[in-house]
Amino acid sequence: DQQVKQNSPSLSVQEGRISILNCDYTNSMFDYFLWYKKYPAEGPTFLISISSIKDKNEDGRFTVFLNKSAKHLSLHIVPSQPGDSAVYFCAASGAYNTDKLIFGTGTRLQVFP
Amino acid sequence: GAGVSQTPSNKVTEKGKYVELRCDPISGHTALYWYRQSLGQGPEFLIYFQGTGAADDSGLPNDRFFAVRPEGSVSTLKIQRTERGDSAVYLCASSSGGGDGYTFGSGTRLTVV
Numbered sequence: 001d002q003q004v005k006q007n008s009p010s011l012s013v014q015e016g017r018i019s020i021l022n023c024d025y026t027n028s029m030f031d032y033f034l035w036y037k038k039y040p041a042e043g044p045t046f047l048i049s050i051s052s053i054k055d056k057n058e059d060g061r062f063t064v065f066l067n068k069s070a071k072h073l074s075l076h077i078v079p080s081q082p083g084d085s086a087v088y089f090c091a092a093s094g095a096y097n098t099d100k101l102i103f104g105t106g107t108r109l110q111v112f113p
Numbered sequence: 114g115a116g117v118s119q120t121p122s123n124k125v126t127e128k129g130k131y132v133e134l135r136c137d138p139i140s141g142h143t144a145l146y147w148y149r150q151s152l153g154q155g156p157e158f159l160i161y162f163q164g165t166g167a168a169d170d171s172g173l174p175n176d177r178f179f180a181v182r183p184e185g186s187v188s189t190l191k192i193q194r195t196e197r198g199d200s201a202v203y204l205c206a207s208s209s210g211g212g213d214g215y216t217f218g219s220g221t222r223l224t225v226v
Binding site: 006034045049089100 | 157161214217220
């Protein structure tokens with residue numbers, strides 16, 4: 001049973017436009033959510049996180065939105081840049097960064113000029 | 114070191130053989146995690162160490178898998194009697210417990226032939 005779902009395996013966006021990556025989860029006990037970015041042959045790198053007590057967290061071009069009632073979160077990247085092309089993983093945890101993470105299957109983002 | 118180091122980066126072994134995968138975490142990070150990523154999937158939790166002890170080993174798929182961290186720093190993931198289904202990228206991550214997520218290594222790509 002996939003507790004964290006990323007239903008879009010790929011997304012293609014023009015440079016300068018907004019990229020929106022979506023993630024759904026089923027376990028209401030999750031209270032901490034993270035986004036990771038992964039380039040080929042590298043490990044995932046932490047991008048941004050959000051605690052369940054918030055509904056938005058922003059860091060530069062990246063904003064994560066959390067809708068607890070819908071068990072849905074999204075990552076917005078604006079403006080998108082070619083260097084953002086990578087696989088993005090959503091992850092969830094039951095505790096503040098000290099517990100195991102449950103990852104989604106990833107969304108491959110391609111930003112074209 | 115500056116990041117999480119995993120060796121070897123690639124390992125090809127014959128079915129039935131024993132392998133060891135090594136992880137050097139970031140100095141001072143007390144938490145260490147092993148994940149496994151199969152093709153087209155997100156990272157899947159295997160085991161989590163807090164210091165020298167395994168705080169959560171619920172992700173180890175069976176008793177052929179074992180991990181140690183004897184001095185609370187370097188960790189070794191050991192796989193006995195390897196099977197073709199063990200082929201995956203094995204990722205190690207470490208954390209200081211802060212709110213910035215894990216730091217992952219680049220992984221060891223294990224191929225069982």
